[in-house]
Amino acid sequence: MKRALKILGYTAAVFVLLAGISAAYVSIRGIPGYEVKMTPEIATLQVPRDSALVEQGAKIASILCNECHLGEGGKLTGKVMSEVPKLFGTIISRNITHDPEVGIGNWTDGELYYFLRTGIRQDGSWAPPFMPKFSRVADEDLYAIIAWLRSDDPRLAPDRREYPPAEYNFLVKVLANTMFFPPALPEKPILVPDTTDKIALGKYLADGLYECFACHSGDMLKVDPNIPADSYGYYGGGIEMQNQEGEIVRSANITMDMETGIGAWTERQFIDAVKYGKNPRGGTLQYPMTPRPVLTDTEVSAIFAFLKTVPVQHHQVERYQPKITSR
Ligand code: HEC
Ligand code: HEC
The missing domain is CATH 1.10.760 (Cytochrome Bc1 Complex; Chain D, domain 2)
Known part of the structure; x- marks a missing residue:
């Protein structure tokens, strides 16, 4: 019995030690980077700048991008995402205007495509989960987003406003080392379904x-x-x-x-x-x-x-109750 307790004690000590080592490793390693593996097709991608594509991109961006990237001056300069719980750190989106230094003016279409699919930048750094990865979006719609990013939408005009980089807390670092990884590039082009289906x-x-x-x-x-x-x-x-x-x-x-x-x-x-x-x-x-x-x-x-085709779930969700303000 005593011996068993001792073994248990040692095991616990080893676990604590291992946990300590992994914690130190994760904080030093931070958000991991990844090798950039662009295919030749992506590297040479040139999205046509036609107005129908830009319009479609602007529509998609109004749902998928603007909320996180629209800054105080009404331009896409990035912002502090104050609605993200502090538990994750200070999350700050980036400047995606045409400015060549603080924005994305110098990125090629291919670099944008690769980043939007995987979250990996050309220097190998990786954007953690707060920047979504568009791994299931059809190529045509991704081209539309890129065409819009290149367009003369006044909110994208070069702007030098810049925030300091986001500060990710330990929890995000652990998640980025254990649970979240860059999605793989799609094996074949993703097509927009036939609108009659x-x-x-x-x-x-x-x-x-x-x-x-x-x-x-x-x-x-x-x-x-x-x-x-x-x-x-x-x-x-x-x-x-x-x-x-x-x-x-x-x-x-x-x-x-x-x-x-x-x-x-x-x-x-x-x-x-x-x-x-x-x-x-x-x-x-x-x-x-x-x-x-x-x-x-x-x-x-x-x-x-x-x-209507999704399996039905009997699951009662507690709804938001507006506070009743008494005067
Ligand atoms: C939920 C919030 C959110 C949404 C939605 C979002 N982003 Fe981001 N985006 C971020 C954050 C946060 C970063 C910074 C990531 C980091 O710290 O590495 C970022 C980074 C980027 C970058 C990298 C810029 C650079 O200089 O490194 C680009 C490009 C970008 N986003 C474009 C887009 C586009 C285009 C869309 C819509 C299709 C979009 N984002 C939607 C939050 C968001
Ligand atoms: C950023 C997270 C988020 C996304 C993305 C989102 N929803 Fe919601 N949705 C919510 C939340 C939170 C509620 C509950 C709002 C409330 O209680 O007032 C909700 C409520 C709803 C409701 C009302 C249901 C009810 O019982 O009142 C519908 C319908 C709905 N969403 C459909 C959609 C559809 C369709 C999409 C995609 C186009 C979508 N949502 C995308 C977060 C989201």
Whole structure:
């Protein structure tokens, strides 16, 4: 018995020591870098600057980029992302204006493509999870984003405003060393589905382009970026987020469960919720469920049709309760 206790004691000591060594390793190593492995096609990529592509890119960016990169002066100079819990450190997005030094004026189309897919910059440094990686977005839509980044949108005009780099805390460093890695480049080109195939289009918009699943799954750390449908609690919601006042807002169950999901909603209610943030129970949906007015009714209706094919989850999510302010 005594001996067993001793062994247990030694084992515990070894664990503590190992944990200490790994902690030291992680803090010294910080956010890991990666080898840049561009294919020749990516390295020489030149995206056409046609206006239809720029327009499509501007639309996508209004949903996918501006919120994080639009600075105080109304330009895409980056900002301190104050809504990210302090637990992760001070997260600061970057200047993506045309300025050649502090912005991305000197990046080639290929470098942008490679970075948007993987998060890896040309110097091998890697952007941690706060900068999303667009690994399932169709090539055409990624080209649209790049065409827009190159466009004469006044918010992208060269601007020298710059923040200090983000300060990532120990937790982010641990996650970036153990759980989050750059996604692999797609093996073959990703095509935008035929718009006549409503369900395929809805699936692409919800799982591929606009990442509805990432917020609407059950656990941020169990989201599967490669196979969205394998994410824990896929579309069953419940992830804890914060609104701009720092209050907890949980993502909603948007499977078709009649009681706990949106099974009883009409398509019109769904469209009004997604496009204009209208909550059918009254009032508006909370941040970070921001309105997406640039989506067309056809697109949102396709997402609705796709959600009808997702396995139903009976999962009651505790809803955000607006504070009743008494006067
Ligand atoms: C959730 C917030 C968020 C969203 C959404 C987002 N970004 Fe970022 N972005 C960041 C952060 C944070 C960084 C800095 C990462 C770092 O510290 O390495 C960054 C870095 C970048 C960089 C690297 C700039 C440099 O000088 O290294 C580019 C380019 C970029 N983002 C473009 C985009 C584009 C284009 C979109 C939309 C398709 C987008 N981002 C969407 C947060 C975001
Ligand atoms: C940044 C995270 C995030 C993203 C991305 C996101 N949502 Fe949400 N969504 C939420 C949160 C949080 C709520 C709950 C808001 C509330 O309680 O007021 C919500 C609520 C909803 C609701 C209302 C459900 C209800 O029961 O009230 C619908 C519908 C919805 N989202 C659809 C979508 C669709 C479709 C997409 C993709 C185009 C999407 N969401 C993308 C976070 C997100």
